[in-house]
Amino acid sequence: MATQKIDGSLFEQMMRNGLGNIILNEKTVNDMNVFPVPDGDTGTNMRLTLAKGIQKAESTAVLSEYVTKLSNGMLLGARGNSGVILSQIFSGISHELEGLDEMSTSDFLRALVCGYKTAYAAVVNPVEGTVLTVAREGTEYVRDLFDPDTSFETILEYYLQGMKRSLKNTPKLLPVLMQAGVEDSGALGFIIIIEGMYKYLCGEVVNSNTRMESNEGSSVVDLDAFTSESSFEFGYCMEFLLRLMKVKTDVEGFDLVGFTDVLKTLGESVVCVQDGTVVKVHIHVFKPSDVINFAQKYGEFLTFKLENMCLQHNENISVSAKKKSHVDLAVVAVGNGYGMKNTLTGFDYVTYIDGGNTMNTSTEEFIEAVKEIDADRIVLMPNNKNIVKSALQAVKILNDNRVDVVETSDPVQCFYALSMDMPSDSIEDRISALKDSCKDVTPLRVFKAVRSCRIDDVDCKEGMYVCSVGSKLVSSDADFVSALKKGIKSIDGYEDKEMCFAFTGKNFNMQEQVERLFDEEFSDYDLQMIPGGQELVDLIVGIA
């Protein structure tokens, strides 16, 4: 079949197939993340970003309406560097398709061009060898071969060929990829999404049990938010895959509509999708046993998820401002772990967002946090370089000149800057001082490598301790303390520094050894270790 026109309905199905494809390959994309830290989240970020867009976009046959809402949803849900760039590509696509009920292949080519140009423009220092290059070179390849009579299937085939060829070349353009022996993960993620779209046109529907994946983030749930005295007002969110069983029902003649109608009497927000002999169900319910008993009349569960929505609700409102009263200057800070939360919320003008293990906060989460705050000025402190773009995107969308971003790439920078804050100064002086103070801190991390690689001229084997200073790996050692010592000594002028403070990870048990190291090697430093509770990194250190 040769598709010559695409309207909103068809585009939606293509996007859903693209989402399904990234979900299937999410781990592969995550694993290509360059650093040997188990926080590879490119695939997850792209999946979450796209899922948010699809969730927000209402089904319509009018292409421009669908793509606009898709793009806006992706902008809001953008997570991490890769998610933000993905949202910018679709923002450009949507801009070019404005006003069109359906698009031709010529329209699509123009949209692809606008897509990559918008993404390039959004990046302050565009780096070749990333998704930017791949999207551009893929588009250029299409343009070289383009013929107005060419079908969408062929256009996408060309696009994928051009991008895959470009992907192979990314290690030559980006030394860090060469050293790690991988191609760019963001580029791969984008190719996988487009591939899913292409597959749909070719009649290959990605397994729909993955197409309806929820777009929940990776944030940590506070179980203490629902106590033995709490009011159970929201019920459960239930999702499952049910395999229809011949011993229980007429599988060939299964009545999905009737099945769904019954579920609607048991709960709310019911969505049922059937793919062959598998039925995917999503429902909000107060008595899950009713649904379980009903479903088991037809088959057996393949997967099952049940969550107390009171916890989800409280998780969302933990983003809300601690104080509703007015403050001169408010700060929105991102962290991970109970220790970081306690430390950062120790400043009463800080609104805290739990970013999960990778502190990947979406643009929307920043926006929601800002909306809850009553302040003359509001500063966002992302605490992870991968979400600086999300924060900047939030500022752009909010279009509120009260809001600014202090581009902290690590929570130690944020904590130090807040500690040096002088509340008696003018607001603008305080913001200026926050920006200056965070530069005084050199962040270090010590963690266990989850795979062997060579990066930044540092060889590390799986299981060794690796130390990074900023975004650069500087040392590795089988011994934790040795890796830390080498890391500190790699800092220019470390002898003149005065303080070292560190958030200790959830399972950290080397406090005595670290204290001994400082007594012996860095006795001029004031050392302070704060229980951080973070999952992935043993020690997050600030040297100032």
Next chain:
Amino acid sequence: MAERFVILPDNTCDLDEFIRKEYDIEFVPGFYTVDGKDYLNDMTWNSISRADFYAALRKHPEAYSSAPPNIAQYEEAFEKFVKKGLGVLVLTISSKMSGSFDFAQTAKKNICKKYPEAKIMIIDSRKFSAAMGLLCVHASIMRSEGKSLEDVFKTLEDTKLCYHQSGWCEDLPFVAKMGRINGAAAFFGTLISIKALGDIDVNGMTTVIGKAKGDKSGFKAALDYIEKTAVDIKNQVMIVCTTDRDEKALELKRQIEDRFSPKRVLFTTVYPSCGINMGPGMLTCYYKGAPITEGLEKEKAIMNGILGK
């Protein structure tokens, strides 16, 4: 007319015994309360060691409170010296922090009814702790130079707002909790290595005017601040005091002596009445300088310059 006079601060002057003896300074004892039980603050560490006091205070600050000498105690102290025909120069903690000044005034009225020729002159020091103690030391020096009670009273009244503080507190959350610091609410959660550098405002309240990271930066900022705010430093008797940071306070004293060669730098500790409100972790130097500005605006600007802001 009395020719000699007694220098009589309340018990918040925080002068160690050897200083009081050397400069012939008396004091009116007060009380502090722990879990509802009263203890005499006699400015010694005989009943409890300083280390134990501050350790216990750090653990349970809510159990502690202080009280100035009451009217009867002031009357008793005044009468003791008035009977001997001595004039009395009284110094109290800032009236913005305590009722001590008012109690002393009432006691004076009562004593003067009984002893019409009594000469009692009371100064609201607008200070606390060894800052007030330094006023007492300077009063003693003027007395030893032959100045009269009236002259010393006038000089102190005219210059009491010229006494500065340079040093820092290392336990700001404690101080913030106790409310004896301006702008306290934002100081929770501060890194312990960061030194909050303060000076005293016109009411005697410590105000943080800058922050330094680490001891090295802290000492440098403190000394630079003294250099820019002190007057006639070579002829000054200054005082360094601490709650429980002796090593760092002695280092501060040593650096002041090396850099400025003042006439003398005394060293004293902070006793329970002020310690309860200042908390552990305090070390500072008090000295005479230019008049303190309203809101410490000039002082903040000086500190900002020192810190490179």
